[in-house]
Amino acid sequence: xxxxxxxQIALLLCITTALAESYTLDQSQQKxxxxxxxxxxxxxxxxxxDCLKQRMNSKIPEEIKNPQLLQKExxxxxxxxxxxxxxxxxxxxxxxxxxxxxxxxxxxxxLYQQKNQLKTTVEEIIKETNDIWxxxxxxxxxxxYFSLMRYLKANKYSSCAWIIIKTEIIRNFVYLDKLIxxxxx
Numbered sequence: 173x174x175x176x177x178x179x180q181i182a183l184l185l186c187i188t189t190a191l192a193e194s195y196t197l198d199q200s201q202q203k204x205x206x207x208x209x210x211x212x213x214x215x216x217x218x219x220x221x222d223c224l225k226q227r228m229n230s231k232i233p234e235e236i237k238n239p240q241l242l243q244k245e246x247x248x249x250x251x252x253x254x255x256x257x258x259x260x261x262x263x264x265x266x267x268x269x270x271x272x273x274x275x276x277x278x279x280x281x282x283l284y285q286q287k288n289q290l291k292t293t294v295e296e297i298i299k300e301t302n303d304i305w306x307x308x309x310x311x312x313x314x315x316x317y318f319s320l321m322r323y324l325k326a327n328k329y330s331s332c333a334w335i336i337i338k339t340e341i342i343r344n345f346v347y348l349d350k351l352i353x354x355x356x357x
Contacts, residue, residue, distance in 0.1 A: 199352050199355065201289070202251075202286060202289070202352050203349060203352055203353075205282055205285070205286050206345050206348055206349050206352070208282050209258075209279055209282050209283065209345055210342060210345050212275050212278055212279040212282070213279065213338055213341060213342050213345075214342070215272070215275050216269070216271045216272070216275055216276070216338060217269075217270065217271065217272075218269065218271075218331065218332075218334070218335040218338065219335065220335055220336060220339040222332065222335060223332035223333075223335050223336055225332075226327065226330075226332045226333065226336055227336075228320075228323050228336050228337075228340065230316060230319040230320055230323065230340070231316070232316055232343070232344065232347060233309065233312035233313060233315075233316055235250075235309050235312070236250065236254075236309075236313070236347050236351070237347055237350075239350055239351045239354035239355070240354065242309065242351075244355065245297045245300075245301070246307065246309050247351055247354065247355045248290065248293055248294060248297060248355075249294060249297060249307060249309065249310055250309050250310070250313065250351060251290060251348065251351055251352065251355075252287065252290040252291070252293075252294045253310050253313050253314070254313065254344060254347075254348050254351075255283050255286045255287045255290070255348075256287055257313060257314070257317040258283055258341055258344065259280060259283040259284060259287060260317070261317065261320060261321065261324075261337065261341065262276060262279055262280055262283070262341075263280065264321075264324065264329070265329050269331050269334045269335075270331070271334075320337055320340065323336070323337065324337060
């Protein structure tokens, strides 16, 4: 009986190591992609100083700010979810912003590529854990991004609301970079 548990633990360690190695290969490309996304967001016109009257009280989950609180599998899942949620937000109606559609399309393409790169690793983690939907870190992220969407909707997708969201997403990329950097340590 004890041998069976030892075997299961050994198997889990092997899978975790394999996932870590496959994810490590993609980190430099992801860091580069984050810089590209930040640059694209900065190219979109509008500054938060133009919209000082509109504030947002959403706070990114604490574990995203402090990646040392996460296990390696959670780091991968959270990274994927960040790309997924940011992609979802910028797939929305931004027509009131007068943003250059080509820049937004490039941003969406960059985010889509990063999601796809992580997809296989995420699927392997889900297969092993059998419970991504119960992951508290993912649930916290979904609540956070839901609050961003509520903010946009409550402000009728106005130009200022989008600028505030854009500023928040730029900050998200800083945290995303920290997550990826932490993973390599």
